[in-house]
Amino acid sequence: MSPELINLIIQATGESLFMVAVAALVATSFGLPIGIFLATSGKGELFAAPRINAVLGVVVNATRSTPFIILVVAIIPFTRLIAGTSIGSGAAIVPLTIAATPFIARLVEAAIREVDAGLIETASSFGATPLQIVLKVLVPEALPALLLALTLAVVSLLGYSAMVGAVGGGGLGDLGIRYGYQRFMPEMMLAVVVVLIALVQTVQTVGDYFAKRVNRRLRHR
Amino acid sequence: MNVHQSLTAARPLESFSSPDSATAKVDAMVRFEGVEKTYPAYRGKPGVRALQNIDFAIPRGSITGVIGRSGAGKSSLVRLINGLEKPTTGRVEVDGRDISALSGRELRLAQRSIGMIFQHFNLLSSRTAAANIALPLEIAGWSKADIAVRVAELLDLVDIADKHDRYPSELSGGQKQRIGIARALATRPSVLLSDEATSALDPQTTRAILDLLANINRELGVTIVLITHEMSVVRQLAKEVVVIDAGDIVERGHVANIFTHPNNPIPQTFLAEVLGASLPVSLASRLQEKPVTGGQAVIRVLVRGDAGDTVVARLARELSIDVALLSARIDEIGGQRVGSLTIGVPGGDATAAQVLAYLSQHQFSAERLGYVA
Numbered sequence: 001m002s003p004e005l006i007n008l009i010i011q012a013t014g015e016s017l018f019m020v021a022v023a024a025l026v027a028t029s030f031g032l033p034i035g036i037f038l039a040t041s042g043k044g045e046l047f048a049a050p051r052i053n054a055v056l057g058v059v060v061n062a063t064r065s066t067p068f069i070i071l072v073v074a075i076i077p078f079t080r081l082i083a084g085t086s087i088g089s090g091a092a093i094v095p096l097t098i099a100a101t102p103f104i105a106r107l108v109e110a111a112i113r114e115v116d117a118g119l120i121e122t123a124s125s126f127g128a129t130p131l132q133i134v135l136k137v138l139v140p141e142a143l144p145a146l147l148l149a150l151t152l153a154v155v156s157l158l159g160y161s162a163m164v165g166a167v168g169g170g171g172l173g174d175l176g177i178r179y180g181y182q183r184f185m186p187e188m189m190l191a192v193v194v195v196l197i198a199l200v201q202t203v204q205t206v207g208d209y210f211a212k213r214v215n216r217r218l219r220h221r
Numbered sequence: 222m223n224v225h226q227s228l229t230a231a232r233p234l235e236s237f238s239s240p241d242s243a244t245a246k247v248d249a250m251v252r253f254e255g256v257e258k259t260y261p262a263y264r265g266k267p268g269v270r271a272l273q274n275i276d277f278a279i280p281r282g283s284i285t286g287v288i289g290r291s292g293a294g295k296s297s298l299v300r301l302i303n304g305l306e307k308p309t310t311g312r313v314e315v316d317g318r319d320i321s322a323l324s325g326r327e328l329r330l331a332q333r334s335i336g337m338i339f340q341h342f343n344l345l346s347s348r349t350a351a352a353n354i355a356l357p358l359e360i361a362g363w364s365k366a367d368i369a370v371r372v373a374e375l376l377d378l379v380d381i382a383d384k385h386d387r388y389p390s391e392l393s394g395g396q397k398q399r400i401g402i403a404r405a406l407a408t409r410p411s412v413l414l415s416d417e418a419t420s421a422l423d424p425q426t427t428r429a430i431l432d433l434l435a436n437i438n439r440e441l442g443v444t445i446v447l448i449t450h451e452m453s454v455v456r457q458l459a460k461e462v463v464v465i466d467a468g469d470i471v472e473r474g475h476v477a478n479i480f481t482h483p484n485n486p487i488p489q490t491f492l493a494e495v496l497g498a499s500l501p502v503s504l505a506s507r508l509q510e511k512p513v514t515g516g517q518a519v520i521r522v523l524v525r526g527d528a529g530d531t532v533v534a535r536l537a538r539e540l541s542i543d544v545a546l547l548s549a550r551i552d553e554i555g556g557q558r559v560g561s562l563t564i565g566v567p568g569g570d571a572t573a574a575q576v577l578a579y580l581s582q583h584q585f586s587a588e589r590l591g592y593v594a
Binding site: 122126127129132136141143214216217 | 303305328329330331332333335337339341343345346347348356357359360361388389390408
């Protein structure tokens with residue numbers, strides 16, 4: 001493979017990582033609080049608000065059930081509004097973030113709900129405020145599960161980021177489509193797939209490592 | 222004193238300290254007044270009345286046991302004390318304050334003076350022993366330096382200073398409960414609620430934890446309310462006991478009195494448990510309902526205090542019969558000796574009736590179990 005092509009791969013990898021990193025960061029900063037709210041706002045729970053909870057649940061489900069490729073196209077006007085363009089890696093961050101936020105919210109909700117309800121009762125019996133319970137009990141206790149959820153979200157985002165290549169989103173998917181598919185360069189397609197596999201593997205390994213490190217339910221000796 | 226009378230007669234609120242101070246006004250740490258707790262209907266399930274007609278006081282500095290079967294309403298009762306639940310009607314006073322009327326910030330402040338320990342410890346797995354104990358102090362807004370000093374004191378108090386940096390997963394059940402106790406005491410509460418705190422522990426560890434609770438009660442003057450279904454826990458620790466069944470208080474008073482009171486089936490079940498009142502197998506298998514010629518009537522006598530020591534001798538002497546001691550168990554409950562004697566008296570119905578009359582006349586509760594050859 002020629003140095004130019006290798007350069008292209010490196011550049012595309014950088015673009016993909018950039019898209020995924022920014023989208024993951026923004027989606028987590030929205031998805032985490034939404035997920036915590038979903039997990040604590042049911043009837044009789046800490047921030048009991050069953051109606052808002054139900055509405056939010058419907059919105060989250062609607063976003064989650066829209067196929068990603070359709071979401072990308074459907075929100076092009078919104079993407080233009082935010083990014084100024086609908087083409088390139090920068091623009092792709094918008095649909096990636098919108099798709100990842102409800103996904104992360106549901107993962108966070110599940111992780112928070114796994115925390116033993118007895119711990120909430122315990123903290124309440126000390127006179128903890130709902131916010132203190134979230135910050136001092138729920139999030140720290142769910143941390144291993146949250147890290148695994150985030151890892152899963154990043155891996156999914158890598159997949160999605162390759163998909164935005166199909167609509168001119170830049171990154172590894174774009175490279176694979178334009179060179180590997182449209183220019184009949186199977187070695188380029190293979191290279192893109194290998195890089196994606198390596199990225200997913202790395203993300204998963206790092207995520208597992210940190211999740212295990214913060215998990216004090218296991219004995220560390 | 223006639224035990225039966227003192228327990229069956231309706232008593233005013235203040236009498237629940239001990240039979241001796243039946244007229245003295247109790248200095249109440251916790252007071253329930255006309256409390257009823259009903260959980261509303263939810264998603265098609267009918268509402269449940271968990272507690273009703275709850276009127277009693279827990280004396281300051283006492284150790285009070287709340288016993289009952291599971292589902293009797295014990296947990297609802299303690300959760301009313303620390304404001305985790307609100308009564309449907311009535312009021313719950315803690316240290317003179319109506320906790321059932323508080324909410325928000327006021328309630329959270331009041332809750333700092335009420336500690337609670339749990340059956341499954343409820344420690345945060347993500348925090349070390351020291352950090353777990355620090356949690357209520359952080360919630361109360363203490364400074365880091367003050368927390369460090371207080372946590373060190375508490376670790377010493379519960380005798381696990383060396384476990385400072387250990388995570389709960391590295392500790393035994395007994396050590397976890399010690400952390401739970403230290404955590405509950407962190408904000409210097411005046412009441413400690415124990416919700417089946419020893420039910421998940423082995424008997425030896427249970428004893429050590431109960432000793433620790435007794436020390437805390439004695440040295441810090443903390444009023445302790447113990448919920449349990451284990452008779453041994455009440456026997457070792459409590460002086461006062463409240464028995465609840467199906468949401469009602471069915472008995473209350475001094476531990477030893479409760480367990481020799483024959484009319485209520487629930488304390489009797491507990492008594493049977495503690496005294497191992499079941500008959501030896503060899504005897505039980507021979508037991509018959511009809512008198513046997515040349516055989517014996519089998520009678521069980523519940524005894525309390527010193528009077529029980531000589532009952533067999535007195536029976537033999539005063540009724541001129543040979544009393545056979547078939548099985549006996551004497552134990553100490555709430556500082557009083559309580560026991561169950563199974564005796565055999567020769568002859569048929571007539572002798573048995575005579576013995577029962579004698580026992581009843583001398584304030585022993587007794588029953589005829591049957592006859593053996």
